[in-house]
Amino acid sequence: MTSPTVDTQQQVDQFRAQFSRVRDELGRMIVGQGEIIESTLVAFFAAGHVLLEGVPGLGKTMLVRTLADAVNLKFSRVQFTPDLMPSDIIGTNIINEDEHGKKSFQFQPGPVFANILLADEINRATPKTQSALLEAMQEKHVTVAGTTHRVEEPFMVLATQNPLEMEGTYPLPEAQLDRFLFKLKVTYPTADDLHTILDRTTQTGSPQINKVIGGDEVRAMRATVRDVPMTREVQAHAIGLVLGTHPENAEASPLARRFVRYGASPRGVQALILAAKIYALVDGRYHVSRADINRAALPALRHRLILNFEGEAEGMTSEAVLEEILKVL
């Protein structure tokens, strides 16, 4: 029988402490949006990518930039525009001439070669450019002219997008959407939050962000997350939740049967479990519970449900479908 070692206990304690420090640091810059901050960090330590959706001016970009500052990692930002080309993101081969006059192609890395990539207003670029991120997000490498270039770990894409109803936007392809661990909806700040924002931004002096953890700590924390145990029954609960979104499944909810065209993919269950593990650790536990799974359900699955025509026409949302499934489970 393996006994619980002090090392493991320390690892877990360290995880909680570091998570807490980063969250506090982000909270010093970002006013309100506690749930968004925590969810972003959960996705970050689960080695996932985040899609932040909200109207301009809600602090999405600020959140990402602050995260990059707080974790002492390489950060780059790409402003997506309709004329942005894939090579603008992943890089390209350029002709380089040495001192002897010999010319050769040299790979010029794009902004994707960073630890944290901010893909700002990702839905303003064409689908072709959006898809340039696919390989990097999943495989953690890019291929240019037949040569594969690995991106540095930890790697995370934080994309922001405006609501799809706005003009000049291109909806993200389903394959691209599926690669985001979480989709978070940024809402307007409350009156109190606005007071605090004004106090911080319209007076002299602004908070300085300290780098509280580095890349090594992030990698160690990511490893700790994977060790969090869970029972088979809790795992079955997560699976049931995902299967409930499949309209062809016998156990699908009535809303899913009626309004969903495609349910969540296996990546959805993976996202649920990983996020739930971090929620459990942050909550002071060593094991995953159903409540953790349920808490992760909306951010992890809402972008993986593709509604059918009737669902869209009726104004149905994937959140409503998921909430119904959660009620039944």
Place this chain on the structure above:
Amino acid sequence: MSHLATSVPRRLDTVTAERVIRSRLRQLWRRRLVAGFIDRFCLALLLAATALLLVGIYRFLRSEEPFDAAAAWNLLEFALAGTVIATVGSLPFLDDVTRWIDRRAGTHDRFHTALDFAEREGRTPLEELTLAECLQYVERFPVARWTPIRLLPPTLLTVPVPLVALGMLAWHASLGIGQPPRDPALQAAVARQAEALQKVAARLKQEEKKSPSPDLSKLAEAMKRSAERLKESQRESDEQKTKTALGEMSSLEAMLNAMKQAAKEGKVSPGELAALAAALAADPQGKDAADALKAGQLEQAGDRLAKLAEQMQKQGGGEQALQQLAQSMQEQAAKLSDQERNEVARQMQQAAQGAQSGQQGLSQQALQRLAELLRKAGRNGAKQAKAGGAGGQPLTERQLQDLLNALENMKEGMRPGNDSEADGPGGQPQSLASVEAFTKSRGDGSQADGKPTGMPGGEHDQGTNEHLFADKPSDLTEGGRAKRLEGVLGSGATLQELVGAASGPARASRQYRDLYEAIAPAEQNSVEQENIPLGSRHLVKRYFENIRPQN
């Protein structure tokens, strides 16, 4: 319930860990069982109380006693039994208890996880940490708080029920409706009926002394007992009283009818025997049976007839012999007068009909039935001889009909609106008048042969009159031989014509009175012969009385 584990929880070996979690779960299981039982019982009690109250109010509104202690006790027993069954039927397993408490108390699946990990071998360090933390939580878990053993608040609603019950009982008693008012007319009618029965029984007893008869003695005893029961029923409710009175009358009526049926079946006229003997004598094989008949050895004749029927069935050419015998029987039966016709004549004709229509089985049955009738008549004759020797004499159909009439008159006296039984001749009640007729018929042998009694209610006795239509000689008989009716189908007004017209928009072509008179004999016949429940027979009669033409 969230708490950060800031120190390393204590380590537990697998056995200890399992013991700790299972012991806690068993505690939860027991408390849940008890709490579940109490919850269900509270619910059952509430339902029972509601039902009791509703029934009580309903009975109170009907001026009946609102509550019945036995019924309330039964209801309580049902509630308890239902609760026990429901509780036993939903006994949970330990796994179910873990799921239930995890969901109910928001434990973040610590019970389930502890049970799962405690059973695991080779746990990882994080699993050890998890198990230790979960067990710590489970040990501190306030079991009593989450499985409280208490009565459900709605159970308090059952408290007013006994109070309301007592109040309603008191009110009911004060209104004096515990003893519903008795109908004096009904009481008087029942008393009259009891008295009449007693008198009839006494008269029958006297008659029995004069000429002893086992039937008479039996009847007198039965009537005496019925009279006593009727007197006892005076203490009961009106409804119960009416039931008892009708029940007693019906059982007497049934007894008389059974006697009458037995008398009818055992009756064989000499003419019938002669006709049967003549028919059998026409067949060489039936000569033995004919001889026995002529010698008055009825039982022996019956045996021989049965044997003859069997022989005809078995031997070749039996069908032809049977047809000849049947033909002969038909001829002889046709010669019989109405008075002579009884069951034997009917069976003879049936045998003939069977043979003519090619239904040999029917004829065989009729022959067997004839044989049985002869044996029975022989046995009855022997019994009568014995009884005559001992001073006993069975009652005839006629006499039994007189007694039935007496009973019918008594029942009529019980009808609502009949303050007293209609007077018969001499101012005495009709029931006693019918008994008088009975005693006369016993005293005077000629009455027993079917002379009109002249008593009301005695005119619908079947075939007891010398002539069916009063004193006028019947057109259907002529010197004891059947007369064929002459007529043309459809030449006169018919019942069918009337019924057809009545269903359409046209006016009836016959007067209602004509129709009534046409169906009245059939009605009387039906009421006597159809299988109508004895207690309801007077209702059918009353219906026909009600539809009788007024003018």
